[in-house]
Amino acid sequence: MWLRKNIEKLTGSSKGFSSVIGTIFMVLLVMTSIAGVFLWTLYQNTLYNYAVRGQNQQELDVRNENVVANGNYTVSGGIVSVVADLTNAGPVTAQIVSLWVFDTSKQTYGFNNSVSNKPWANLTWTTLKAGQVLKFTSNNATKVTVPNAASLDNFNIWFVTARGNSVPLTQSQSIIVAQVAQGIGSVGMDFGTFVYYHVDYVSGKYRLRQSEWPNGLDGFNVPKGQDIAFRVILTNFDTNKRTINLTSPSLLWMLFPTGTSDVPHSVWWYIVNVNGTGTISSTYSQIYLPYAQPTMVYFAANKDLGSNAFNPSSSGRNGPAAVNLMLFGTIGTSTFGQNIPFVSIYVT
């Protein structure tokens, strides 16, 4: 009743009506301005909160990133070759940006920041998904040039991820193998890859039979009276990581047990160089065995190529025979010699 009366009074009289409208208008304008500022401030605060949240997530990802590098390295001519398995053991995807090698003995260092461009890795930007393993094998070892680096030096090696974490290289158990090898010699042989080839004389050159190249035939059964060559894969496990150079007197020696004449018989194949097409070189140049890098070595000559031209060798006898590898050369700056009594073969 009272309200109705007042409204009627207000609408019925024009006095003071404009003041009310003006006040309302003014209040609306002021409120609009204040609301604009208030909402803008809220919007900016929201943006900041988003940024803080994003940054917290990134910090969390950095902490959760867990890449494990397990492997080894070799040093040759100031180049450090890193052979490693990189395993992403964390829940987030990681990217490898660079590899650093610091020679603590010489106080020199080097890096390789093109680790990401490895087509063999079949990965985009060396991205490691959770649980993925990236293998840097001896064939695709990541190389870092470190001035004056030598195999006896001590090194700190680490990878850097895109999130900024450092992943130190943990040396794998090949060191233990090397320590065992120290007791019996520095060179080890891969028994699973012992093969032989027939040797043909084609266009004035001796070469390994093309139909058998490059995989070869099972080396534990070889033919009698045919020119053949052997291939072994040797790995240098020297505890001091020195490179081994094999010289021309190195040979593969086959020993037959004594027969009715009580005289042991033997036949041998001297070390040779074989190029990428299977052609045997008529002369010999030293073969290097860098530390921890499996290397193919061929034996085919009937005489030391250091002082003789190449001629193929063959076994004139048949039956079981023990085979020894007699290796000569240098290891680092020292002389080297090792006999590896490694396999038995049967000649038919």
Added chain:
Amino acid sequence: MSLRKVWKLLRERRAVSAAISNVILAGAVIVVGFVVLFWGQSQSAAYNNAYSQTMSSDIASLQEKLTFENVFYNSSAKVVSVYLLNSGTQNNVTIKAVSVMNATTGAYVPLSKFVLNFFNGTKMANPHLDMKQEGCLVLSLASSLKTGTRYSVLITTGRGSSFESTYVA
């Protein structure tokens, strides 16, 4: 109001001064009102602008991150090489100031200059680091560092973020 009434009002001389004064007063009030309104709006716009700039700057600063890949001191050249990676989410990270400090005593080592190079040693024409870009900051020291002592490098970016790493000379 009919035309006749308007004509009568114009011809009527009584109370003309009061009407004129009212019109002037009302006009002045409206003008002042609009001035105040526009001033208020410009002030709020300026505040909004300043606030958003501050926020943008804070966000950009927050998103900056520099990773120290390696720090190496060359005693013969009296140079510290700091290998950096922009591992944050902001482009155009510039280096505004660098200081080298003895981590044990807190004494600062004076710098003669610092240069931001690419990893291959080439000087950057426009020294800054974009996202995931690497750069080598070469610090020329005015005095030698003590071998075997721990030092820390503090880098301040153009946006005001600070990053520190400790190394042994």
